Amino acid sequence: MKLHYLACAALALGASPALAQGPIVDAPSGSVRGTLDGSIRTFKGIPYAVPPTGGMRWRPPAPMQSWKGVRDAAKFGAACVQPQGKTLSVYSPAEPLPVSEDCLTLNIWAPADAKRAPVFFWIHGGALTTGSSREAMYDGKRLAGQGVIVVSINYRLGVLGWLAHPALSAESPQKVSGNYGLLDQMAALAWVKHNIAAFGGDPANVTIAGESAGGLSVLFLMQSPLARGTFAKAVAQSAYMVSMPELKKSAYGAPSAEAVGQMLAAGVQAPDVVALRGMDGQTLTDGAAKLGFFPFGVVDGLVLPEQMVATFDKGRQAPVPILAGFNQGEIRSLMMLAPKAPGSAADYEKAIRERYGAFADAFLRLYPAADYKESILATTRDALYGWTAERLVRKQTALGQPAYLYLFDHGTPATAAGGLHAFHASELPYVFGTFDGTPPRWPKVPESDRPLSDAMIDYWASFAKSGKTDQGWPAYGDARNYMHFADTPQAKAGLMPGMYEQYEAVVCRRRAAGVAWNWNVGLASPPLPPKAAGCDQADAAIPAPG
Known part of the structure; x- marks a missing residue:
């Protein structure tokens, strides 16, 4: 690449050679000077x-x-404001992230010779509460080395990104509130559409991708009419299609999002929105977290028109190819989501039979009492992540779109020692190739795993390029194909027989009865609602008792 004339001018004025010779891109939004690492240009x-x-x-x-x-x-740029708690986990950074409300920034990794290259648009996880695009595990260099432009973004988190309140709705021209963090993601997609061609990217070939809350965000974007046309493909890693709060009315046992906002304001002793806006952002964020504020997408009739399951049932989601999957040991690092184990296998079976009634025999075949501690972990895993992943590929297949399912089931000596086999997010350093970018308490990823990482990078990059995977990963299709990532990638068919049908039937009945569906499963499940109109087909997929 030729040295930009502005860089020459800076060098003549005595700027440091490294900075002066950094690549400059003249984008519609303005010129930026980045850095060059081998053949990859980076702009942060x-x-x-x-x-x-x-x-x-x-x-x-x-x-x-x-x-x-x-x-x-x-x-x-700085991370968006998030709780500054002291709880340590495998996800905790070495040092607290620098945070600011001035945080709506993005980063780009682009091959120096990119021309109409596909764009991989990454949305970080963290329960819509924590995280940042600056985390080393999300470094896009290795993916960019496959001819893909990687973009990672920040978006507003916690109470600053997802608060709904009657006064906020009243001042909105559309009379809605909440979903501000999702609107940030859409604004970043709009920026990419307007600017990415200057970096060598193809604005018509953008793949939205994310893990955990990032995967959830992918589902929000697929659902929202406001995001239509800003992306061409989707990757959802450990996403969860759970029940959502509604803006102005209670639903599925939860208060309205506006009512939650009012309770939050009272809890932090803010009499009105003016007072809330006058509070220090960190103080407000920490206070909301202590009060148990749980940020989530809000059904407002505009940004998110209806419950997510309804959109996908009706085929109203974005008709795009999808790659989706989950990890075998999701809950091993999220034990707060699993109910406490009972004292014995008999106690477990008794509780399951009380909760699942006619579905109990089928449930116990999937999650047996003989190994009830493992069954508890598997139950929550499947209710949140397994059912969602298979539902996504089924629904996109029904729209005639290529759909690819995976199970990440790879372990290392370190995950075995820590009881964390294939834990939540453990696929990330493999997808990005960032073995040296994991947090300090993360189980060490051995260099001997590079071949598996290289294979996953190839799969993700090929999907971003064409909406299809290469090297023998068949689409889900009628055979229910999936890729099993263990020591090596292996194509298989029929992932966890009966799992999808179990949760599809339970969720159908719960929707009809107005009962929430999330991690309230297994020992934490409410009693199975009675038969309901519209659920006969789902019920019929559950084997009869006996």
């Missing part, structure tokens, strides 16, 4: 929207005005 901390601070809190993101001159893009 690029603002994609006006920071929603102070009096601008809880409003949709406003587009950035084009800037003058060349913006330095050599360093990551």
Whole structure:
């Protein structure tokens, strides 16, 4: 690549050679100077929207005005404000992330010779509460080395990104509130559509991708009419299609999102929205977390028109190819989601029979009492992640779209020693090839696992390029094909027979009865609701007792 004339001018004025010779891209939103690492150009901390601070809190993101001159893009932007707790886990960073309300930035890794390259748009996880695009595990260099442009983003988190309140709805032209973090993601997609061609990317070939809350965000974007046309494919890793709060009415046993906002305001002793906007962002975020505020997408009739399951049942989601899957040991690092084990196998079986009634025999075949501690973990895993992944590939297949399912079931000596085989998010350093970028308490990933990582990078990159996978990973189809990532990738068919049918039938009855569906399963399940209209087909898929 030729040295940009502005870099030459900076060098003449005495700037450091490393900075002066960094690659410069003249994008429609403004010029940026990044860094060059081998054949990969990197641009960090690029603002994609006006920071929603102070009096601008809880409003949709406003587009950035084009800037003058060349913006330095050599360093990551701050993470969005998030709780500064002291609980340590495998996900905890070495040091607290620098945070700010001025956090709506994105990062780009692009091959130096990119021309109309596919774009991989990464949304970080963290329960919509924590996380950042600056985490080393999300470094896009290895994926970019496969001819893909990687974009990672920040979006508003916690109470600053997902609060609904009657006063916020009243001041909105559309009379809605909440979902601000999701609107941030859409603003970042709009920025990519407007600017990515300058970096060598194809704005018509964008794959949205994410893990955990990032995977959930992928589902939100697939559901939302406002995001239609901004992406062409989707990757959902450990996503969860659970019941959602509704803006103005209680639903499925949960209060309305606006009512939750009012309770939150009272809890932090803020008499009105003006007072909430006047609070320090970190203080408010920490206070909301202590009060148990749980950020989530809100059914508002506009950004998210209805319950997610309803959208996918009706075929109203984005008609795009999908790659989706989950991990064998999801709950091993999320034990707070699993109910406490009873004292004996007999106690377990008795409790399951009380809760699942006519479905109990089928449930116990999937999750037997003989190994009830493992069954408890598998139950929560499948209710959240397994059922969702298979539902996604089924629904996209029904739309005539290529759909690919996987199970990540790989372990290492370190995960075995820590009882964390294939734990939640453990596939990430393999997808990104970032073995040296994991947090300090993360089980060490051995270099001997590079071949598995290289294979996964190839699969993800080929999907981003064409919406299909290469090297023998067949689409889900009628055979219910999937890729089993253990020591090596192996194509198989018929993942966990009966699992999908079990949760599909339970969720159908719960929807009809107005009961929530999330991690309230197994020992934490409410009694199985009675038969309901519209659920006969789902019920029939459950084997009869005996």
